[in-house]
Amino acid sequence: MNSTFDPLVGHVLDDRYEIVAKVARGGMATVYRARDLRLSRAVAVKVMRSDLGEDDEFAAKFDREARSAAVLSHPAVVSVFDQGSSQGQPYIVMEFIDGETLRRVISREAPLPPARALEIFEQVAAALAAAHESGVVHRDIKPENVMITARGQIKVADFGLARQVGSPQMTATGVLVGTASYLPPELVTHARPDGRSDVYSAGVVLFEMLTGRKPHTGENNYQIAYRHVNVDIERPSERLEEIGHTAEHQIPDYVDTLVLACVARDPRARIADGRELLTAVRRVRHELLRTGGSDNPALAAAILPDSPTDDDTQPVHHRTADRPRPASPHEPETVIVRRGSRPPAATRPARSPVSPIPATPVPSPVPPRSQPSAGPRSQRTPVFPNLHISHDPVHRRRRWVIGVTLVLLLTVLSGVGTWWWMEGRFTSVPAMASLNEAKAREAAVANDLTVTTVDEYSETVARGLVIETDPSSGERILRGSEVTLVMSLGPERYPMPEVVGASREAAERAIVEGRMAVGEVTEVWSESRPVGEVLTASQEPGTQLKPGTSIDLTVSKGPEPIRIPDLTGDTADQAVADLKKLGFVVEVREENSATVEAGRIIKQDPKSGTGKRGDTITITKSLGPVMVTIPSVRLKSTDEAVKLLEDLDLKVEVRRSSDFPIPLNIASGTDPGEGTSVPVGSTVVLHVA
Secondary structure, three states: OOOOOOOOOOOOOOOEEEEEEEEEEEOOOEEEEEEEOOOOOOEEEEEEEHHHHHOOHHHHHHHHHHHHHHOOOOEEEOEEEEEEEEOOOOEEEEOOOOEEHHHHHHHHOOOHHHHHHHHHHHHEEEEEEEHHOOOOOOOOOHHEEEEOOOOOOOOEEEOOEEEEEEEOOOHHHEEEOHHHHOOHHHHHHHHOOOOHHHHHHHHHHHHHHOOOOOOOOOOOOOHHHHHHHHHOOOHHHHHHHHOOOOOOOOOOOOHHHHHHHHHOOHHHHOOOOOHHHHHHHHHHHHHHHHHOOOOOOHHHHHOOOOOOOOOHOOOOOOOOOOOOOOOOOOOOOOOOEEEOOOOOOOOOOOOOOOOOOOOOOOOOOOOOOOOOOOOOOOOOOOOOOOOOOOHHHHHHHHHHHHHHHHHHHHHEEEEEEHHHHHHOOEEOOOHHHOOEHHHHHHHHOOOEEEEEEEEEEOOOOOEEEEEEEEEEOEEEEEEEHHHHHHHHEOOOOEOOOOOOEHHHHHHHHHHHHHHOOEEEEEOOOOOOOOOOOOEOOOOOOOOOOOOOOEEEEEEEEEEEEEEEEOOOEEHHHHHHHHHHHHHEEEEEEOOOOOOOOOEEEEEEEOOEEEEEOOOEEEEEEOOOOOOOEOOOOOOOOOHHHHHHHOOOEEEEEEEEEOOOOOOEEEEEEEEEOOOEEEEEEOOOEEEEO
């Protein structure tokens, strides 16, 4: 049950116990999961309902639960740590059990295989053995009070009805408290509870585990109690035959006998206490593991207690009459059965038994009207002492009839009053799950309950229908109490936001605000998107998603950096091809070079470093050196010839090549010769005479 609307959630009791969440609610108290701030541990806190805080009987029973459980120290018993009162509400601090009740296991898995049932039952028997050895009788053993932890450990809880053996109890008033389906017959008729009472209830639990059914059922609690008193419980194997499960779960004879030894109607023919029960269970488990489930008549006979002798045998009878007794308040989740009361027929409601009327009533002597008695009156003095009552036999018979009628009337009125206090003022929460709000309100009104609503999302219940109620279906509560309907809003869904094109931070914020979760984020290179921009998402925009759905994103890392190779001196054509392959745009320029061979790269810009796809790289391709043609210088003066060659950016080396004794300074030729093409800057030999 969702605890968000419980007023105690979030409060701290006595500056120590912080209430975290509501776990369960019963007729007398609500159980919460809490945190012990002083010891930093999880605990369970049972808080008495505020409307019962002024009821002394409930408060005493609440206090008794803490004291009864506190004297026990056993791994199979829920430990009690502390007790206190906060704002007038008593509370008990107990060990927090992270698990489920045996009731849920039975509902989900029963009938259980004998090995599994006995594994659970052995720990229940161990808890009862510890309780009985400490002088404590539980009085309310049932699947709801047996907890199974997440590790499979069994814990017996709720000692709300427990008593120290020999302490005063409610049976002194003629009212018995217990759960009808597990109520021992002797508590219905005449006896005080002892260890055998717990053994009976535990045997019923074992029967239910083995068969998936309760041994006795009826239209109301009185009919069930009547059957416990007057009808023997059958063997579990016989019940399995009736429901057709014998092939799946074969029950050996000694397991049948163990159940019958627990649920004998005569307490003296029953296993005596928890210690004896634990011994019997261990013998049965050992035999079951040894043989795998084969019958063992000798073991079955050994398990049965010795039959009571004739002289001390007192069978459990249904008493035909009962003396009138005052009623006592009781716990809402338990059934109250008056000793000796007959169960009602199916066609009429239950009512209290009628007190027996003496067979021969003796009329009281009444003083004459003219002579009123001055002395004190005895118990037989008539209610109206001043009336003149005739002693005529006819009148005496009429008075007898009137007396009987008055007694019957008083008995009926007493029974009605007792019924109202014990049963009539309570009602049960109807099953309202899967109803719409209008139908649920009608059902609540029919059971004298008021209604409030809260909304929750549900994956399994359609919108507008009841998911569950608080208190839950079947719980007994006072008429006029308030029931909270948890109404379904349908599946909780939220639209996927548009995140493609947004920055990573903005996308993640939109996802979280949309009640989803950021999943895996993958970064990739992108030539067209800037760093941090979302490129793709795992869900399309507008898609209706569950809260917490993981959304994966692909985010840009920007353009991929590419190393620029230095290709200076390489063949220009090959360099262009290599650069384009890397993704660059290549611009080619040409120029002459006296030092670089034509067709090779003179220079490159940029020459190194990194770039990205689409960047431009400029290379300068060599056309080779500039060529000039050597002109004709023959018969020119030396100075004229030199100037002519140097004007062509040629270097001139003058050599005299004549044997004439007087220099004539006249050019005779060049080397290379006239008309030869040479690179600019080349050296030309000028021959002069």
